[in-house]
């Protein structure tokens with residue numbers, strides 16, 4: 583049995599320790615915000631936070647998350663309030679099909695923790711996620727808006 587903290591809830595689950603975190607979330611815990619895109623750490627659709635840092639959960643063994651805090655897009659809002667990054671996304675109408683967006687949002691929250699006022703180049707460097715709908719310029723606008731909303735304190 584493995585004990586896993588996800589979005590503030592501790593779960594006891596019977597899984598192989600090398601099972602990717604993405605599949606534990608989706609298959610065993612029904613947490614389906616993190617998406618499967620490539621399975622080889624290339625697209626970022628599966629991005630979640632482990633100990634407040636962005637990780638690509640398709641390539642992250644669940645055993646490596648034991649004793650740590652896992653947060654997915656489902657756990658980003660607090661007290662019924664959307665996170666500033668989610669609000670900036672809505673303001674800028676970023677999503678097209680939406681499939682990649684949970685990964686971009688989680689990567690952005692982690693970026694703004696490290697760099698509260700990123701430049702376009704910083705954003706392009708940090709967000710190596712892939713969007714097949716081509717929402718990159720809207721994402722850049724939304725990241726700047728989120729940085730402004732947060733006022734340097736994500």
Ligand code: FES
Nearest residue numbers: 619620621626640
């Ligand atoms: S599904 Fe994990 S990076 Fe693509």
Ligand code: FES
Nearest residue numbers: 679680713714715
């Ligand atoms: S919004 Fe469709 S893949 Fe990104």
